[in-house]
Amino acid sequence: xxxxxxxxxxxxxxxxxxxxxxxxxxxxxxxxxxxxxxxxxxxxxxxxxxxxxxxxxxxxxxxxxxxxxxxxxxxxxxxxxxxxxxxxxxxxxxxxxxxxx
Numbered sequence: 001x002x003x004x005x006x007x008x009x010x011x012x013x014x015x016x017x018x019x020x021x022x023x024x025x026x027x028x029x030x031x032x033x034x035x036x037x038x039x040x041x042x043x044x045x046x047x048x049x050x051x052x053x054x055x056x057x058x059x060x061x062x063x064x065x066x067x068x069x070x071x072x073x074x075x076x077x078x079x080x081x082x083x084x085x086x087x088x089x090x091x092x093x094x095x096x097x098x099x100x101x
Contacts, residue, residue, distance in 0.1 A: 001017045001019065001020050001021070002017060002018050002019035002020075002086055003016060003017050003018065004018050004045075004086070015043070016043070016044075016045040017043065017045060017046055018045055018046065018047050018048070018085050018086060019046075019047060019048045019049075019050075019083055019085065019086060020040060020046065020048070020049045020050070021049075021050045021052060022036075022049075022050070022051055022052065023052045023054050024051045024052060024053055024054060025054050026054075026055070032051055033051060033060070037049060037051075037062065041062065041070060046064065047063065047064045047083075047084075047085040048061060048062070048063050048064070048083055048085065049061050049062050050075075050081070052095060055101075056101060057076065057077050057092060057093070057096050057101050058074075058075070058076055059073075059074075059075040059076075059081070059092060059095070060072070060073070060074055060075075061073050061075070075092050076092065077092065077093070078091065078092065078093060079091070079092050080092075
């Protein structure tokens with residue numbers, strides 16, 4: 001999670017993230033890809049939500065394109081992820097460096 005403000009800090013979490021990146025496991029994929037995704041889309045500060053697969057080199061996500069509009073993204077082998085809101089760019093392969101994938 002990337003948070004760019006001290007506002008929104010609760011006891012155990014932040015409610016004003018700009019970016020959320022989660023590793024998806026087979027046991028959590030329904031919750032992450034459906035319920036959490038829908039809930040996260042309601043956060044006014046969120047620009048990007050990425051779901052990183054744990055069993056293959058694949059990242060799915062959503063990126064904010066307007067006040068109430070989102071675009072789904074699909075990132076696979078050797079593709080670059082550009083997180084404009086926090087000025088970071090990385091290649092998907094970097095996330096899987098020390099894995100068997």
